[in-house]
Amino acid sequence: MFELRSWQARLGFGCLLLLIAFFLFFPVYWALISAFKGNSELYQLNPTLFPGEIHFGHFITALTEGNLLLQLKNSLLTSTSSALLNAALASLAGYSFAKFEYPGKKSLMLLILSAQMFPFGVLLISIYPMLQTADLLDTKLGLTISYIVFALPVSTYMMYSYFKQLPNELIEAAKVDGASNFRIFYRIVLPISFPAFITVTLYAFMWSWNDLLYSMTLITSETNRTVGPGLLLQYINENNADWGGAMAASFIAASPVILVFALLQKQFIGGVTSGAVK
């Protein structure tokens, strides 16, 4: 780590951090105040930095009109199930790659990782006909599977990296104790890999929750629509651009992710940084 010895250097560094923070948070702040502004204030020629009057109308409209609650439910269902399934599969695959020896292990891992090399738009082109054949188009299950396809390679690698640094002696001790491979996995390995498991779950959850492209393409009915395309189609379309409503609905839509992240951030950071230092 570098040291900032003089007060000028510290001041300069502080200003730089503030500038970065400004670029990061100003759009969020703008979205937030826009959600609380009335339409007249929102569309006036000289925008205001603080709402003249706090207005909850957009939030009430977002919650009572349209399908936001249904879309939130759909998003929660597909994101949670894909995140948990993805974490479970990634854990098993990562454990196998990290702690077992079998022919073709390296090639198989390379194959899984190579899926990540394709842009997800390209993957979508192949996923679409597969889901169509399986009669899973416009279903939450089909969307969940497609999310797993995208998140699994990175998640597997993350779990592999974590498991790789687990001492073999722990597993051997459990073997001598008489535990089967599966029991060793769920009684010993998984509990001590909780931070990595949470990290992978959050990663998949956030990716699914924020998805627009897959959901927009694979879901066509209003009843199965998730929150991303829901917001776009309802608030920003060719006939209409309800910015206040869009911002309020966006904040409602983002709150579960923020909440989950706030609750699990300790484990998330632990998982991301584990193994970085001895």
Add this chain to the structure above:
Amino acid sequence: MADLQLKKVFKRYGKVETIHGVDLDIRHGEFIVFVGPSGCGKSTLLRMIAGLEEVSEGDVFIGGKDVTTTQPSKRGIAMVFQSYALYPHMSVKENMSFGLEVTGESKDVIEERVAEAARILKLEPLLDRKPRQLSGGQRQRVAIGRTIVRKPEVFLFDEPLSNLDAELRVQMRIEISRLHEQLGNTMIYVTHDQVEAMTMADRIVVLRDGNIEQVGTPMELYHSPCNQFVAGFIGSPKMNFLPVSVTSVVGQTVSVRLPDSQEITLNVEHGELAVGDSMTLGIRPEHFLHGESADITLQIKGDVIERLGGTTYVYGELDGQTLIIEADGEKDIVRGELMDFSFHLNRCHLFDKDGIACKQLAVEAAAA
């Protein structure tokens, strides 16, 4: 009866052979120590006994049963690992009961065995703690406790004290010896520390490059090492080796010349020997006497003097050969001064050019 036999055991990793056909017989209740330098195969051999490493060729018998391909848990063994390998998310009690839970023991049996092991190892106040809340010595005791509860026929220890500080190591060494006394089970202990080997073992197995060099009681190895490697490995500080050349061979009487041109004659069992052959004379540092009181006297100038209180180590040179001498701590030894140190011929070890020991029969003559 948990005796243990290794019959022509080999270990190969692809084309590389690390254990070369080891034969070993361990009797029930023995405390056996595998000792040797890093990479000699002692841990591999232990892991093969445990079933954690596949046996490439040969057989392993425990209690008369061939367990070569048996699962570790079905071999009647329990193992203490170098890193303790405690399950970090479980309490001491859970760590100790895990193995019994797996084998489906009833709750009452688990409670009883954990309580008994905790009593033996004085772990009762720590049962609800997590491993991270324990000191190194306490963790080691939990690791041992985990093995005791399973009532194995054979205990295996893989360098269990190497992570502890010197003081704790001595303490744990005594505790493990006491435990062996108390339980009476067969124990196999791997270490690279020859002090641990000497102090704990009933018999020591000295390994080098995947072969057994010698098996014997600590004092057998100390007094009658079969070769120069064992002689150098057993004993601390290690044995001094002086190059000597044969000046005469008459039957079993061999005369050799020391680096300082003194000649000594020893009665030894030997193979083919001829005048002019190179041999090695071994003398342990503790077998030197200050002054000229013994058979052969060497004049040594002490370059480095290490005072440990009760003893003093003198590092000196004899015609280019470094020697370590253990002297009485009370003696007035001055660095750089030429001093007389002597030794008795019956304390010497003679090794042929291949390093094989020539066993002494009787001392016939003193210095020429």
